[in-house]
Amino acid sequence: MPDPRSKSFxxxxxxxxxxxxxxxxxxxxxxxxxxxxxxxxxRLRHVSGDVRLKRAAGDDWIAAPDNTVLLANDxxxxxxxxxxxxxxxxxxxxxxxxxxxxxxxxxxxxxxxxRTDLTLLRGQxxxxxxxxxxQSLSVSTPTATVRAGREIxxx
Amino acid sequence: MNWTALTSVAVLTASAAAVVVVQPxxxxxxxxxxxxxxxxxxxxxxxxxGLTDDPVPxxxxxxxxxxxxxxxxxxxxxxxxxxxxxxxxxxxxxxSETLSKAERLFRAAKYAASAAAADETWKLLSGAxxxxxxxxxxxxxxxxxxxxxxxxxxxxxxxxxxxxxxxxQTITVKAMSLAAPTPLSPAxxxxxxxxxxxxxxxxxxxxxxxxTGAARYALEIVSLEQPPGKPVALNVDRPEAHVAxxxxxxxxxxxxxxxxxxxxxxxTRRSFELSVEPLKLEVTRxxxx
Numbered sequence: 001m002p003d004p005r006s007k008s009f010x011x012x013x014x015x016x017x018x019x020x021x022x023x024x025x026x027x028x029x030x031x032x033x034x035x036x037x038x039x040x041x042x043r044l045r046h047v048s049g050d051v052r053l054k055r056a057a058g059d060d061w062i063a064a065p066d067n068t069v070l071l072a073n074d075x076x077x078x079x080x081x082x083x084x085x086x087x088x089x090x091x092x093x094x095x096x097x098x099x100x101x102x103x104x105x106x107x108x109x110x111x112x113x114x115r116t117d118l119t120l121l122r123g124q125x126x127x128x129x130x131x132x133x134x135q136s137l138s139v140s141t142p143t144a145t146v147r148a149g150r151e152i153x154x155x
Numbered sequence: 156m157n158w159t160a161l162t163s164v165a166v167l168t169a170s171a172a173a174v175v176v177v178q179p180x181x182x183x184x185x186x187x188x189x190x191x192x193x194x195x196x197x198x199x200x201x202x203x204x205g206l207t208d209d210p211v212p213x214x215x216x217x218x219x220x221x222x223x224x225x226x227x228x229x230x231x232x233x234x235x236x237x238x239x240x241x242x243x244x245x246x247x248x249x250x251s252e253t254l255s256k257a258e259r260l261f262r263a264a265k266y267a268a269s270a271a272a273a274d275e276t277w278k279l280l281s282g283a284x285x286x287x288x289x290x291x292x293x294x295x296x297x298x299x300x301x302x303x304x305x306x307x308x309x310x311x312x313x314x315x316x317x318x319x320x321x322x323x324q325t326i327t328v329k330a331m332s333l334a335a336p337t338p339l340s341p342a343x344x345x346x347x348x349x350x351x352x353x354x355x356x357x358x359x360x361x362x363x364x365x366x367t368g369a370a371r372y373a374l375e376i377v378s379l380e381q382p383p384g385k386p387v388a389l390n391v392d393r394p395e396a397h398v399a400x401x402x403x404x405x406x407x408x409x410x411x412x413x414x415x416x417x418x419x420x421x422x423t424r425r426s427f428e429l430s431v432e433p434l435k436l437e438v439t440r441x442x443x444x
Binding site: 130133145 | 229274278287288289290291292293294295297298299301306307309310311312313328329330331373413415
């Protein structure tokens with residue numbers, strides 16, 4: 001029969017381990033959040049009408065006010081009659097028309113996958129690069145990838 | 156992948172800069188290949204770390220290039236292509252000179268200066284496309300429509316094929332219809348025995364072959380018992396589902412569902428008979444009081 005004192009010891013060790021795990025998990029989360037903040041990719045501007053945002057880590061669609069900072073994997077949806085402009089860090093600008101659904105793409109894609117800035121899932125976007133010699137923009141859709149700017153060259 | 160190669164390089168990610176520790180018998184080329192994907196980048200590592208000799212003593216910690224290398228490389232690739240295409244343009248030779256300078260600076264790990272020189276090269280050769288590049292993309296009914304309005308042509312890629320769309324042109328990319336999934340298990344007419352849970356139902360695993368382009372799968376299970384129950388409809392992300400069902404006979408089909416567009420036809424119909432073993436509870440007397 002095991003000694004009850006040794007049982008208590010194991011329970012104590014288990015509690016300490018759980019505590020450490022929780023603490024580490026919290027610090028991991030704040031580190032991830034900090035990393036996300038430094039990786040802000042774009043900003044939502046000229047919001048008109050009902051424009052919603054779903055954060056990468058969230059489940060709910062929330063109202064997206066003007067000047068919202070967009071992070072990797074966030075989604076933006078414009079409802080009927082709504083529109084908004086997304087300004088990317090490199091100066092390229094994308095205007096979302098009504099009934100559009102887009103995702104802000106990964107800042108650092110997995111090896112082997114090409115980088116894209118935006119995923120257009122539904123609706124229309126109008127894109128503009130003021131300095132195509134210096135800027136680039138890539139948009140993926142369910143059926144194609146569109147690239148514009150400096151990185152595109154045709155052989 | 157070679158396990159020795161995997162273990163020979165220990166890349167430590169730090170908040171400031173990534174570093175790598177040289178392992179015994181490892182050359183700079185090997186480190187460059189492993190960490191930067193290019194053995195020729197050994198010259199950059201050498202410049203970045205102020206090294207004069209190769210091999211580098213084992214245990215030496217080397218600093219790896221930061222994200223500015225990727226930016227410079229991107230500019231450099233664009234400039235290389237632009238020069239290669241410039242043919243006999245008047246400013247081609249001047250562009251070649253600035254490109255050589257950009258390449259030299261890159262090898263010396265002076266990435267910001269290299270990117271600037273590469274941009275200069277691009278500017279020399281892209282005088283005709285200084286106006287804003289504007290284009291529109293529309294996604295509807297499983298189709299992508301791209302219209303180039305001004306400036307440079309844009310590139311539309313699908314399944315590894317790229318096509319330029321010049322200003323004034325429109326291109327439509329249609330979605331391929333998805334193939335119907337092929338059921339894998341359980342085999343048709345199989346008798347599946349599972350253990351029951353506390354609600355008296357057992358969980359059966361249904362699997363099928365993944366379909367390229369499918370974002371998810373729509374599974375439908377119907378009871379073959381009389382009277383027939385309500386069909387069970389499930390959406391799953393992976394080509395498998397674990398479904399809790401009471402004992403009985405069932406038939407199932409699955410469809411592939413794309414991110415946007417039409418679902419595939421249903422798979423061939425499979426049926427199975429589910430037998431549920433009651434859960435055995437064994438209560439033992441505790442050893443301690």
